[in-house]
Amino acid sequence: MVxxxxxxxxxxRRFGDLVAVEDVNxxxxxxxxxxxxxxxxxxxxxxxxxxTGLLAPTAGRIQILGLxxxxxxxxxxxxxxxxxxxxxxxxxxxxxxxxxxxxxxYGLDRETAAKRTxxxxxxxxLVDQPKTMVTDYSxxxxxxxxxxxxxxxxxxxxxxxxxxxGVDAIAAGTLKAMLQRMIxxxxxxxxxxxxxxxxxRLCSHVGIIHRGRLVAQGSLEELRAGVEAQAAxxxxxxxxxxxSREKLTLEQIFLRIVGGSRAASQELSWLG
Amino acid sequence: xxxxELNPAVPNPAPQAPRQMAxxxxxxxxxxxxxxxxxRGRLELASRxxxxxxxxxxxxxxxxxxxxxxxxxxxxxxxxxxxxxxWPVFLFWQLFPLMATAFTKNLESASLLRFxxxxxxxxxxxxxxxxxxxxxxxxxxxxxGITIGIGAARPRLLPWAAVVLVxxxxxxxxxxxxxxxxxxxxxxxxxxxxxxxxxxFLCILSLQLISPLVAFYGHxxxxxxxxxxxxxxxxxxxxxxxxxxxxxxRAAQGQHWPGRFYFLLLGLYGIAFLWLLNxxxxxxxxxxxxxxxxxxxxxPAELPAPHPGWNVPGLPGPxxxxxxxxxxxxxxxxxxxFTLVVPLxxxxxxxxxxxxxxxxxxxxxxxxxxxxxxSLLLLTNLSYNNFGADGSGVQFFxxxxxxxxxxxxxKNLAHAAIFALEVALVWLGTSLLYRPxxxxxxxxxxxxxxxxLPIDLAAGxxxxxxxxxxxxxxxxxxxxxxxxxxxxxxxVRGALFSGGALMLWLSRHYGNSWIVVPLLLLxxxxxxxxxxxxxxxxDGMALGHRENLISQLGR
Numbered sequence: 001m002v003x004x005x006x007x008x009x010x011x012x013r014r015f016g017d018l019v020a021v022e023d024v025n026x027x028x029x030x031x032x033x034x035x036x037x038x039x040x041x042x043x044x045x046x047x048x049x050x051x052t053g054l055l056a057p058t059a060g061r062i063q064i065l066g067l068x069x070x071x072x073x074x075x076x077x078x079x080x081x082x083x084x085x086x087x088x089x090x091x092x093x094x095x096x097x098x099x100x101x102x103x104x105x106y107g108l109d110r111e112t113a114a115k116r117t118x119x120x121x122x123x124x125x126l127v128d129q130p131k132t133m134v135t136d137y138s139x140x141x142x143x144x145x146x147x148x149x150x151x152x153x154x155x156x157x158x159x160x161x162x163x164x165x166g167v168d169a170i171a172a173g174t175l176k177a178m179l180q181r182m183i184x185x186x187x188x189x190x191x192x193x194x195x196x197x198x199x200x201r202l203c204s205h206v207g208i209i210h211r212g213r214l215v216a217q218g219s220l221e222e223l224r225a226g227v228e229a230q231a232a233x234x235x236x237x238x239x240x241x242x243x244s245r246e247k248l249t250l251e252q253i254f255l256r257i258v259g260g261s262r263a264a265s266q267e268l269s270w271l272g
Numbered sequence: 273x274x275x276x277e278l279n280p281a282v283p284n285p286a287p288q289a290p291r292q293m294a295x296x297x298x299x300x301x302x303x304x305x306x307x308x309x310x311x312r313g314r315l316e317l318a319s320r321x322x323x324x325x326x327x328x329x330x331x332x333x334x335x336x337x338x339x340x341x342x343x344x345x346x347x348x349x350x351x352x353x354x355x356x357x358x359w360p361v362f363l364f365w366q367l368f369p370l371m372a373t374a375f376t377k378n379l380e381s382a383s384l385l386r387f388x389x390x391x392x393x394x395x396x397x398x399x400x401x402x403x404x405x406x407x408x409x410x411x412x413x414x415x416x417g418i419t420i421g422i423g424a425a426r427p428r429l430l431p432w433a434a435v436v437l438v439x440x441x442x443x444x445x446x447x448x449x450x451x452x453x454x455x456x457x458x459x460x461x462x463x464x465x466x467x468x469x470x471x472x473f474l475c476i477l478s479l480q481l482i483s484p485l486v487a488f489y490g491h492x493x494x495x496x497x498x499x500x501x502x503x504x505x506x507x508x509x510x511x512x513x514x515x516x517x518x519x520x521x522r523a524a525q526g527q528h529w530p531g532r533f534y535f536l537l538l539g540l541y542g543i544a545f546l547w548l549l550n551x552x553x554x555x556x557x558x559x560x561x562x563x564x565x566x567x568x569x570x571x572p573a574e575l576p577a578p579h580p581g582w583n584v585p586g587l588p589g590p591x592x593x594x595x596x597x598x599x600x601x602x603x604x605x606x607x608x609x610f611t612l613v614v615p616l617x618x619x620x621x622x623x624x625x626x627x628x629x630x631x632x633x634x635x636x637x638x639x640x641x642x643x644x645x646x647s648l649l650l651l652t653n654l655s656y657n658n659f660g661a662d663g664s665g666v667q668f669f670x671x672x673x674x675x676x677x678x679x680x681x682x683k684n685l686a687h688a689a690i691f692a693l694e695v696a697l698v699w700l701g702t703s704l705l706y707r708p709x710x711x712x713x714x715x716x717x718x719x720x721x722x723x724x725l726p727i728d729l730a731a732g733x734x735x736x737x738x739x740x741x742x743x744x745x746x747x748x749x750x751x752x753x754x755x756x757x758x759x760x761x762x763x764v765r766g767a768l769f770s771g772g773a774l775m776l777w778l779s780r781h782y783g784n785s786w787i788v789v790p791l792l793l794l795x796x797x798x799x800x801x802x803x804x805x806x807x808x809x810x811d812g813m814a815l816g817h818r819e820n821l822i823s824q825l826g827r
Contacts, residue, residue, distance in 0.1 A: 054670050055819060077673035086826045088667035092604050093597065100581045104593035105672045110580035117579075133604075149668075 003066045005030045005157055005188040006051065011060035013046050020046045022212040023060070028190060028205070033183050035203035036192045039258055043212045044192045045085050048161050051190065052082045065156060078107065080157045081150035087142055091135030095126050095145050098134055099152055106153035113152070120148040124174060140171040147175055151182065158182065160191045164198055176202065200250035210258045224248050227256050292393050296401065312739060312756075312820070319755040324406075331410040335417025342421030346429070351524040355508060355517035357418055358440065362513045365411040365444045366451065391557050398453070398553055403445050415441055422520065432523050432531070439538055440516040446545035447512075453552040512541050587685075590674045594682025595689075601661055602654075602690065612694055615647045616701045640709040641717045643698035645769060647691060648721075648728060652761045653743075655687045655729055657754075658736035660743035664826035669814075676814040677807045684729045691725065712786055719792035720775075724768045726796075726803035731764045733810060737817050740824045771795065 006028035013021040021043040028034045038044045049055035051062060053073055062069040064076045082088075090098055096117055103113030121127045124144040129137070134145060143163065150158060158179075164172050179189055179202065193199050199206065206223060208216040216223055227248060248256075307313035338357050345353050389397070415437045423430030508514040515538040522531035582596040619639065658680070659666045669679050695717075702709055709717070741754045772792065779788035814821070 052671055054667060054822065056815070074673045074675065077671060082671040084667045084671060086664040086667060088665050088671065090597065090601075090662060090665040090668070092601050092661070096579060097581075097597075097600060100579070101593050101597050102668070102672075104581055104589045105668075105674050107589060107673065109589070110583060114580040 002029065004028055004063075005032070005065055006034075006190060007063040008051070009061040009063075011047070011050060011062060012058050013043075013050060013055065014058045019212050021050070021057075021209075024209070024212075024214045026207060026214065026217065028188060028207075030188055031183065031186055032205045033179070033189045033203045034191065035199035035206045036190060036209065037196070037199060037206060037254055038192075038209035042209045042258075044209055045161055047209065048159055048190070048192055049084070052080065052084065052159050053077060054082075054084060078153075079155060080159060081153065081155035082158075083143075083146045083150045083160045083163055085161045087146040089134050089142060089146060089149075092133055094131060094133055095121060095137070095141075096130060098145065099149055102149040103152045108153060116152050120152060123178070124148050139166045140168050143167050144171055144174060147178065151178070156187055158187060158189045160189065162192055162194065164193060164195055172198075196249075196251045196254060206250070208254060208257050216257050220250065220253075223253050223257075227253050230256075292389060293397060293400070296397055300401070315739070315756045316754060319759050322759070323755065327406045327410055328413075331413035334410065335413045335420075337417070338414050339417030339419075339421035339424075342418040343425045344421075346422055346425035346524065349524075351521035352517065354418075354422075354520055355505070355514050358513035358517050359508065361411050361414050361418075362444060364414075365407050366448055368407040368410075369405055369448060369452070389557075391554065394557050395550065395553055399445070399449055399549075403449065407448070408445065411444065412441060426524060429520070429524055433520050436516050436519045436535055436538070439535065439542065440512060443512050443538060443542040443545065446542055446549060450545045450549040450552070453549055453556075457552060457556075510537070512538060515541070588678065590672075590678050591682040591685070594679050595686050598683055598686035599689070602686070605661075612690070612697070614650060615643050615694060615698045618646060619643060619698070619701045619705050637710065637713050639702045639706050640699055640713055641720060641772075643702060644695045644717050644721060645724075645772075647694040647698060648724060649765060650694070651687055651691055651728070651732075652758065654690070655684075655732035656735045656757050656761045657741055657743065658683050658733065659740050659821065659825055660736075662825060663742055664822075666740075666821055666825045670818050670822070676811045680733050680807060680810050684733070687729065687732075688725060691721075695721065712789070716776075716788045716792065719789050719796060720772045722796035723792050723799050724772065726799040727768060728764060730803045730806040731761070733806065734813070735760055737810070737813050737821065740821050742825045 004027045006026060008024055008026040011021060011024040011026070012019070024043075024047060026047075036044055036047065046055065050057045051064070051069075053069060053076070065079055067076050069076050090101070093101060099117040099120055100113050103116060104110065108116070121130075124147070126141060126144060126148075129141070134142065137145065143166070147160070147163060150160070160179075163175060167175065176198075179191075183189060191199070191203065200220070203220070205219050206217070207214060208223075216226065218226070224247070308317060338361070341357055342354065345351060345357075419430070419434050419437050422433040505514075509518060515534045519531050519534035519538060522528070522534060582592055584592045584595060587595065653660075659669075662669075669676070699709065699714070735757045739754050739757045739760075741757070775788050775791040775795075778791060779785050
């Protein structure tokens, strides 16, 4: 049996009385482009923070590349790249200084860090602002820089928390191209996003978290088949949006699984 | 619920200013109550109560003193000297909030703009909530004392004095708000922020010259000093404290119309400050764009040449990277850079005081150790809030494959390097301005540093993890370590300096001044061991507090 690249066992996180993530058992195989979806407050960011060592789990185990995260934290971090929520940039460095800094923190020697910095700035089209500090970058430029920093050491696994949020179409195109290239080279990518079209286009596998619990996981085809099988048992649900005869989109699958139809049918009295 | 109440055609009622102000008051109250849910919040409250008691004591003490002085001046029919009482009040009111930002907690009132606030409500909220600070409380108590003092001496003058001093208080509030609003506007952009930082720092430094100037002119012959006093009296008269004093003094002399004229001029100052404040807040209200990226000029693309980072022999790559990053950050902070020259400047100030007043003229051997101790104090905002300037970047330290002890080592080395540079400058300054410190004093000071610095850095590391505060360069009142940390750093330094003083006393007691060197080196060894021990445990502490660090610095 092949060891999954990312595996969790009963992963749980409580904040006081609130159970943000409960008994999540994720399995992400090597080379997968995995989209992690869920409604607001479902536990996506909490999960990705635990997977990257930014947050301690209350219970459960995390294995990345076959290594236990708690006991091999530094070794795991050496092999992963992260674009966390908030991007974790250092505003008073220039883009070049920041990438150099990150490269050296990941153990690259000075020359290699400098060379990769140069290449990344060019690839990300950030070379025209060599003396501008990160704090003065636009939001899209900061996203590109954060992604550049996450890949400078050539990680085997990449964790991205909402990488396309607030990014224009041109910058998004650059980011997608880079991610596709990484997948082609055998890397594993774990991504959270609210934009279901992007996930559908990029990801081979999807996990859906709802109210802290992992309610679905698998390839898009597997999820589609599961929802359609459920619809066959409950014919009224299948016909409610008239989609049963066509191939279900990820958005439809997502709404069926997390029960999004209830909110859509409600009305606010004062909004007319 | 009746359908009529839910009719979508009925428009929302216009937001009312009192309701909105009450909502903001409730917001502040909720923020305060919620902050008490954490240990850090409760500790911060305890610190604030402690400091609050000190402020109230200072306010009441000052009020009694100033009230007594006002009473005496009025009895002696020297009402024109009231200016001498109002000037300290004025300077404290305006300068204290700028100098002691750790004691001030401003509401981010500009963020209220997303709500349907009328301009009048926004203006009042900015004016009212911005004025709830210790300076206003203490200075108001002082003015109350002066008013009571005047009333006790000349009861018939009390209503007029009260009107003038209330107006004077309003002028101060408007000036302080106006200055803060404009400063925030200038601080919103990095370049102007750096220029402002340097100017502000020069102002603070220039205040240090007051004492030498007083000492200098104190030696001059009486007529000369009197002439200078008269000149100053002429210069200060058209300014708010001078006008308020003149308005009361003229009324006390029975010259009511001149008194009213001065009062009118004071009121005009208030109107001018009000207009400038209004001008600034109206621009904010209408959504001015202070974005720097929008104004950036496009420059032709150029391929950057590979530029390797620093190489410090003997240091691992990650430690060097943190060391380099810290020094780059510091080099981009004008005010921080200028703190490097403060100890030298203080030596100059003491030197220019004249030999009779110069502390170091009587005990020149103290110059170097005291200068070094002062340099250590200046490190507080750097070393006791290690991650403050990193903001959300602190997440990177948790995501990177580096142990926290390496990160702390890099930061501590950078701070120690800055401190070493400062001490070298102080040594040089002492040599040039006084005389080169003797080998005994130099060695004793170095031994004292070896004892104090490791403990100070270790304590700084702990407070940086347990009580982090995000440093926001662009917003006044949120630029320094937390109040808890500031008070704790005073305690640590107090203990360290007491330890040093004890060793000095012991050496004198045994009649051998050289003995102080080994006496300090012994605890220095223990201090280094304690530092190493604390550093070994720093990973566990940082991981244990990562949520707090990320949430406090990344917000």
